[in-house]
Amino acid sequence: MAYDARFKVWRGDAESGQLCDFTVEVNEGEVVLDIIHRLQATQAPDLAVRWNCKAGKCGSCSAEINGHPRLLCMTRMSTFAEDETITVTPMRTFPVIRDLVTDVSFNYEKAREVPAFTPPQDVAAGEYRMAQVDVQRSQEFRKCIECFLCQDTCHVVRDHEDNKRSFAGPRFLMRVAELEMHPLDAADRVPAAQEEHGLGYCNITKCCTEVCPEGIHITDNALIPMKERVADRKYDPVVWLGNKLFRRDKR
């Protein structure tokens, strides 16, 4: 069952680097991370890779396999032909530290820019009551493992470094949506979604949804609903008038 596979693994740092060729044993049932570990054990003891759970739950082992942003630990070797050369590279969008390890602090900065959950003033802690139907939409977003594959794939920042300043990326626009849909969140997040977090940069081309290992429908369930909320507030005089006339602020 075991066979020898050809691998090209990117090695280097911010200054320089290249794809290095390896031939390495593959056994039945293995995932790409197993192969990277075998490389460390046998041929490249100083190969840098970030990982933790090997169960697709910690979000550490994000990289790109044959150009696809993926988790190393959730990509089965059986999905490749035995004669295929498999290319493993670090995430393109973030600064590389070494080999397959990137510096993802961009994401932590963007996370800090989203104001935290803001409970209503007239309800004391311990008195919060919520109905399941009211929270279930945001529960989908809570499945996020913060692998940042969506952030890596999104062309807004992947292809345009200069947009990093003004665009929070799908993961954090989804965080804004999660709080905006939260029945107890009292903050007004809609104008900021457009003006501060850069929702308008998203052109709903759905690559974030395609790569999300948790299968979260980021575009359909978070980004487009946020765009519709922004349209309510900024681009829809009918809704604006309705809100003025009938004081429909109790949603």
Place this chain on the structure above:
Amino acid sequence: MTANVSETPRAPLPESAERAGRAQLPGKTLRTDRWWLQPTLTVAGLAVFVIYAGVRAFMGAYYWVPAYHYLTPFYSPCTTASCAPGSQHLGAWFGEFPAWLPYGIIALPFLLVFRLTCYYYRKAYYRSVWFSPPACAVAEPRAKYTGETRFPLIVQNVHRYFFYVAALLALLNTYDAIMAFHSPSGFGFGLGNLILLLNVVMLWAYTLSCHSCRHATGGRLRHFSRHPVRYWMWTQVSKLNTRHMQFAWITIGTLILADLYVMLVSAGAFPDPRFVG
């Protein structure tokens, strides 16, 4: 970091990306699958529809079968005096049209913009026509990108208005399809009715699965528990919404089918197989 980092030849990256300390990976993508296939098929599909609809809209003929009251959706409502007698379901609002003006001029621009601003079609043409991006993890060709943050693309936010109009036009198409149960002796029912009905059902599926519809029915609420009816509607629309892309393509197919069928029967290419009348 120093400005000039390396002398080794490598694929050109935007200067800003180099400064950001990214890994210097070769090429615009390392994908090895046929990522270009989907954009190619999308362009082909959209081109077929645009060309077909364009030709038919301007043809000014073969849009009405007087014996069975079949009216193609591309000419509904037919509101000019040039329209064949009986095909003006909403009456004749205008005088004779010159030959170059489509008889369906009232509805066609709305339907066009409805689809142009549709979230699914946006995805489709941003990817396959504008290459922004051509496929996931494949670099786009342009250096600057502002997305839908400014004119003209910020106008995409008006989609909901075109949804409202499209819903009215779907009602009208439904009316047309019902009026088509007709024969010279009164009630009638033929293969054409099935095709027109199929088209109308699919148009409704496409229109109701719209993201703006999903938002308007209940998506904008924060407390589903306080609005049980709207929550129910939102649940139903959400189910349809997961298939919005499929409906977008299916309706391209059924629109062409319905129009082609009316055209061929109207031109006398073959008689409509009748079940009744």
